[in-house]
């Protein structure tokens with residue numbers, strides 16, 4: 001989230017699309033309803049009428065997989081009716097930047113497409129630079145190749161009629177939503193978006209979100225109170241685990257994982273984003289400092305360049321998705337992966353195409369599963385259809401402590417890093433994850449010390465002592481290392497520091513190896529003044545209290561900034577667009593309110609400091625499938641034609657060779673989609689053994705409309721079988737008015753909805769995961785599978 | 801003097817406190833019930849954050865001071881600015897997640913071809929895991945790729961997880977994995 005939970009109450013219009021906040025992020029609704037109490041309009045656009053819809057002022061149904069037409073139409077509506085925030089768009093976004101002559105878009109394809117490789121040459125989408133290397137701009141927005149006009153042209157095709165035809169949303173509702181949301185383009189109005197996996201789990205997931213980010217930029221809704229682009233993250237610390245780089249493509253703090261193109265640290269530093277524009281803060285220019293400090297946190301005795309040298313590197317010649325989840329399971333299934341840690345995860349239920357993943361686990365030599373309960377992953381070898389005597393995988397199940405039994409911090413969706421304390425001690429002989437990994441690492445180090453081994457330096461030279469105290473994992477010491485400290489006496493930014501002193505903020509990190517910091521985003525979270533994440537002070541200045549900023553509660557990265565890109569909430573003199581809900585303000589020669597983005601006097605910096613050129617990206621030339629979101633059908637879909645172009649699917653979508661897709665396949669005529677219920681969570685591992693929750697939601701169901709039920713002779717409560725190209729499962733039918741058939745290009749299209757929380761192990765007769773049905777194909781940028789729109793059949797069990 | 805519940809929590813911050821079994825954290829009547837005061841003597845109070853979704857609701861955990869030191873109650877933290885004491889059904893049942901007999905008290909091991917688990921000691925399990933990691937790593941380690949470029953990695957070990965861990969654990973975990981040369985490092989954020 002660019003903003004945070006309490007801030008939702010500041011909104012004038014809350015668009016909930018791609019999420020079901022009332023049921024899946026229930027307490028968020030406290031703040032959504034507070035906005036409504038103050039007069040905000042709430043809108044829910046979703047394939048299914050849910051408890052979120054019930055509370056909203058406008059509910060608009062939409063066919064799953066048709067979000068870009070809906071949003072593209074909104075962009076067109078805003079532009080044509082001149083409802084955008086003109087000054088914001090001109091000054092703060094890249095609307096005025098001129099795109100190079102090589103850019104073109106024709107019939108669903110952007111320039112630079114290589115059909116054999118299914119890949120774009122993105123250099124053809126680059127901005128035109130002047131002789132100083134600064135992007136050329138036309139603030140009058142008249143140049144035919146300026147972003148504003150390219151965007152206008154691109155979305156001219158997204159007429160309301162076409163949008164209605166492909167989304168299945170009634171035209172009058174589309175216009176009602178457009179009108180209500182576009183009203184937030186006024187300088188003193190703010191609209192916000194709450195989205196979740198309903199947008200990410202598509203083969204155009206990233207572009208769904210980009211399309212909305214464009215809407216937010218056009219309406220001047222980013223950086224302001226009650227605005228922003230807000231991903232409702234699903235796990236208590238999925239924000240933090242992402243921040244810590246538990247992903248193949250990033251090191252902690254979103255620094256890219258080195259590839260073979262960057263054989264040395266010097267070469268790595270040459271890819272540091274550069275801007276020649278003195279007004280561009282280009283924050284990423286500091287990356288060399290963050291990377292050197294990370295390497296020093298790992299290897300304090302090595303120079304950063306030497307530490308870099310021993311770290312693993314990815315092949316530059318392979319697409320990033322080679323290293324991502326879906327491809328790893330494919331390699332495992334082919335026998336290429338021998339050992340696997342499923343640490344605090346249950347991929348046998350959580351991963352798309354679960355049958356394949358379960359089969360793949362049987363091809364491992366060994367599997368380590370760390371979890372609270374035995375689960376479908378640890379015990380895959382005794383699952384349905386498995387013959388244990390034929391499965392050679394050795395499995396270690398290590399039981400871990402639950403959250404209330406240990407100490408440490410978690411980052412919520414609003415980036416608040418909150419510290420929690422140990423209540424009861426760990427159950428039985430269970431241990432906190434930190435202790436398990438520390439002890440395991442000691443054993444591995446002992447082996448390498450005793451026996452030697454391949455490339456042992458990175459293991460033996462690793463700084464482990466900073467994570468432990470009295471032979472136990474120390475969350476506090478680790479947090480201090482993540483914040484970082486000075487390794488020698490040094491002067492940085494005109495200030496003197498002593499070796500051992502905690503780094504006060506990332507502004508004081510250096511690239512020369514005199515500082516360490518495990519994650520630059522955590523710098524400032526545990527300083528010499530103490531553990532900032534543990535703060536429980538609700539006091540605020542009157543300005544802060546007006547928008548519920550709570551700057552003294554916990555710590556919010558970066559630098560305790562509560563609203564990201566807040567510099568875009570004021571004009572060039574530092575005056576807030578909406579004085580009643582000011583986030584920051586230039587008063588008597590200084591900034592008041594939130595921690596200002598970028599620093600310096602008003603009007604001296606472009607506000608989008610993480611963008612190389614400093615402008616909000618209406619045009620995004622870094623994405624795999626193009627710089628402007630374009631509609632493509634899900635990889636499995638019920639329509640044979642895309643009304644916008646000849647390209648039916650995302651031309652560069654992630655797919656696994658040999659895996660089929662059901663496109664207009666009469667055997668799988670209905671859209672399948674997955675979702676969650678309030679009482680269960682993710683794979684159900686942490687809820688399916690809690691009696692209260694199981695009592696409320698005891699088993700998997702399949703939700704269908706009355707019309708589809710009639711078509712298939714299904715009655716409410718019947719047992720049904722839902723199947724896809726990849727598998728099938730049984731469920732209880734819920735025949736409901738909450739789902740209605742969608743009218744799409746003249747045809748009536750049906751959807752079957754399934755929660756994915758279940759697994760064969762518990763509760764008894766609870767059913768299995770909906771991921772048995774979902775495809776292992778998806779977004780080319782993130783590699784996230786398309787589990788929100790795929791094709792299924794549904795039949796009554798015992799029927800025909 | 802009447803003390804309302806919120807002031808009461810503040811007065812006794814860090815000290816011991818317990819309350820009625822009130823998972824959903826609906827705020828209590830203005831004066832503290834006598835029964836509550838009595839319970840204080842038997843439980844310590846700690847604050848925590850819900851382990852389910854990323855709203856990050858605050859919790860108050862009450863742990864018995866005698867006997868086994870188990871949790872006796874978990875409820876919403878009324879001082880928390882986000883949830884103001886409320887919890888959804890998941891947060892309100894965290895007590896059942898922790899105090900749950902389905903939790904295995906010890907590590908389990910399943911041998912190749914076996915149809916059952918065997919309870920094992922921690923030391924044995926971690927020693928054996930370390931051996932497997934070393935063997936697989938050493939056998940598969942690539943100092944260079946096919947093109948002769950330096951890569952320092954193994955593609956024979958993969959890791960999945962976890963957003964369910966604390967920041968400090970996540971950070972230490974990716975350090976361990978990267979020091980071992982893993983590149984297949986993924987977790988919940990990818991699904």
Ligand code: SF4
Pocket residue numbers: none
């Ligand atoms: S609303 Fe819930 S808590 Fe209140 S009396 Fe009814 S059942 Fe009990």
Ligand code: SF4
Pocket residue numbers: 025026027028850851852853854855856857883886887888889890891892
């Ligand atoms: S109590 Fe419910 S809404 Fe709050 S963090 Fe937990 S799961 Fe999320």
